[in-house]
Amino acid sequence: xxxxxxxxxxxxPPALALVPDQQCDxxxxxxxxxxxxxxxxxxxxxxxxxxxxxxxxxxxEVEQPVRSAVLAALGRTGSEEAAAGLAACLRSEDAWLxxxxxxxxxxxxxxxATVIAHLLVxxxxxxxxxxxxxxxxxxxxxxxxxxxxxxEADPDVNVCGAALDVLAEVxxxxxxxxxxxxxERFRGEPYIAFAGELVLGRLARSR
Amino acid sequence: MTExxxxxxxxxxxxxxxxxxxxxxxxxxxxxxxxxxxxxRIRATGSTGFRDYFAMLRFQASGVEWQALxxxxxxxETYFMREDYQFECLxxxxxxxxxxxxxxxxxxxxWVMPSSSGEEAYTxxxxxxxxxxxxxxxxxxxxxxxxxxRILAHAQAGLYSQRAIQQLPAAxxxxxxxxxxxxxRICQMLRDAxxxxxxxxxxxxxxxxxxxxxxxxxxNLLIYFDDASRRQAAESFxxxxxxxxxxxxxxxxxMSRISSLFRVRKFPQAIVYQKPLEGQ
Numbered sequence: 001x002x003x004x005x006x007x008x009x010x011x012x013p014p015a016l017a018l019v020p021d022q023q024c025d026x027x028x029x030x031x032x033x034x035x036x037x038x039x040x041x042x043x044x045x046x047x048x049x050x051x052x053x054x055x056x057x058x059x060x061e062v063e064q065p066v067r068s069a070v071l072a073a074l075g076r077t078g079s080e081e082a083a084a085g086l087a088a089c090l091r092s093e094d095a096w097l098x099x100x101x102x103x104x105x106x107x108x109x110x111x112x113a114t115v116i117a118h119l120l121v122x123x124x125x126x127x128x129x130x131x132x133x134x135x136x137x138x139x140x141x142x143x144x145x146x147x148x149x150x151x152e153a154d155p156d157v158n159v160c161g162a163a164l165d166v167l168a169e170v171x172x173x174x175x176x177x178x179x180x181x182x183x184e185r186f187r188g189e190p191y192i193a194f195a196g197e198l199v200l201g202r203l204a205r206s207r
Numbered sequence: 208m209t210e211x212x213x214x215x216x217x218x219x220x221x222x223x224x225x226x227x228x229x230x231x232x233x234x235x236x237x238x239x240x241x242x243x244x245x246x247x248r249i250r251a252t253g254s255t256g257f258r259d260y261f262a263m264l265r266f267q268a269s270g271v272e273w274q275a276l277x278x279x280x281x282x283x284e285t286y287f288m289r290e291d292y293q294f295e296c297l298x299x300x301x302x303x304x305x306x307x308x309x310x311x312x313x314x315x316x317x318w319v320m321p322s323s324s325g326e327e328a329y330t331x332x333x334x335x336x337x338x339x340x341x342x343x344x345x346x347x348x349x350x351x352x353x354x355x356x357r358i359l360a361h362a363q364a365g366l367y368s369q370r371a372i373q374q375l376p377a378a379x380x381x382x383x384x385x386x387x388x389x390x391x392r393i394c395q396m397l398r399d400a401x402x403x404x405x406x407x408x409x410x411x412x413x414x415x416x417x418x419x420x421x422x423x424x425x426x427n428l429l430i431y432f433d434d435a436s437r438r439q440a441a442e443s444f445x446x447x448x449x450x451x452x453x454x455x456x457x458x459x460x461x462m463s464r465i466s467s468l469f470r471v472r473k474f475p476q477a478i479v480y481q482k483p484l485e486g487q
Contacts, residue, residue, distance in 0.1 A: 042411060042442065064467070064468070065445060068445075069442060072439060075435055076435075103438070104435075107434050107435035107438075109268055137227070139267060139268050140266060169223070169265070170265065202216055206217070206258055
């Protein structure tokens with residue numbers, strides 16, 4: 001006699017119909033039940049028109065599973081509007097939201113291209129450092145170019161240090177002169193010297 | 208002409224990148240293994256050398272080459288008792304904790320995703336029979352799913368090569384398998400104990416049919432996904448599990464790097480992830 005009772009094949013339950021036939025109902029983002037809000041957020045990932053509602057929900061929602069679903073939905077819309085809204089999250093006081101926004105933006109290379117220039121010259125150096133964090137694993141041909149523009153101009157040693165960390169992986173021969181100028185500009189800064197020499201050393205060895 | 212030698216610096220740069228993206232660490236002793244596969248991919252993609260290939264790998268928007276490389280760099284195989292410390296964790300720590308929250312006779316549901324050819328789901332069934340005395344008190348369901356219908360047919364047939372069963376204790380092999388032409392056939396009782404279903408984890412609509420599970424085994428699948436797909440999978444698993452349910456990933460995978468939806472649980476046998484109980 002089997003010890004494991006076999007009821008599974010017939011018991012895979014039908015889909016939960018939390019948001020039946022209301023796939024783009026943004027009002028459900030305000031439902032009292034968090035499970036309904038979460039299901040609604042997931043469904044709205046297929047509705048580009050819902051981006052403003054999703055961004056509003058991201059600001060107001062307090063339940064973590066719902067916030068997570070809202071972020072995933074924003075990423076799935078793949079819209080520039082969503083990217084701009086997520087970029088604004090880099091100013092948030094909420095560390096989870098900042099990091100989660102960065103993660104989602106890393107998956108939206110074309111859309112990031114429309115907002116990154118502003119982020120990299122933001123008045124707030126913390127925002128600039130976080131913007132470099134987006135570039136860390138962004139799949140976009142212009143990553144090196146953006147980083148080189150940054151290290152040529154940015155006055156902050158920590159921002160430039162973060163950029164060098166990414167350049168250590170992505171730099172090509174084009175980076176040599178800008179990195180040398182950065183080393184000169186921040187002469188006496190030990191981390192810049194270390195990270196800059198690492199980049200230049202790698203470039204020299206890969207010639 | 209293709210320049211295919213991988214320098215020490217190339218290897219170091221590649222292994223840092225690969226670790227950061229996949230969680231898989233290649234020790235220097237794996238240098239030959241890594242170099243050989245990198246050179247193969249450099250040639251296959253028509254790249255002019257490591258730098259050219261690495262730039263393409265890093266910036267290719269589709270991520271197709273990343274997936275191809277991961278497929279080459281990981282050993283895509285399964286067998287009975289693979290990473291058996293997690294099955295020990297299941298019967299010694301996870302199930303007793305779940306059982307303490309359930310009433311006698313309640314269903315206890317386990318989802319194996321991806322099923323592949325069924326070795327993992329059947330190993331779980333054997334572990335429950337052999338190593339979990341409370342089994343008699345619960346109605347356990349094991350569902351094993353995969354996107355590939357051919358591999359599911361293989362799993363249902365339950366016929367395995369010598370290589371697939373070589374880690375099984377002899378007593379279990381004798382008890383649950385029969386020697387046949389072409390390999391070892393798992394017994395009908397175990398084949399009946401596992402439900403094999405087709406599902407695409409990346410299709411949220413399909414996954415909506417899977418709810419109320421207590422444990423999910425999703426081992427060595429997420430390493431094949433890009434970051435966005437991993438996050439989507441984590442969202443799906445959250446909804447698949449009951450509050451307090453557990454998810455077991457492969458040894459090189461970490462839910463903490465994908466999503467903050469789950470709590471890390473460190474048991475003596477393994478680290479697994481748990482959907483918080485309601486109110487936590």
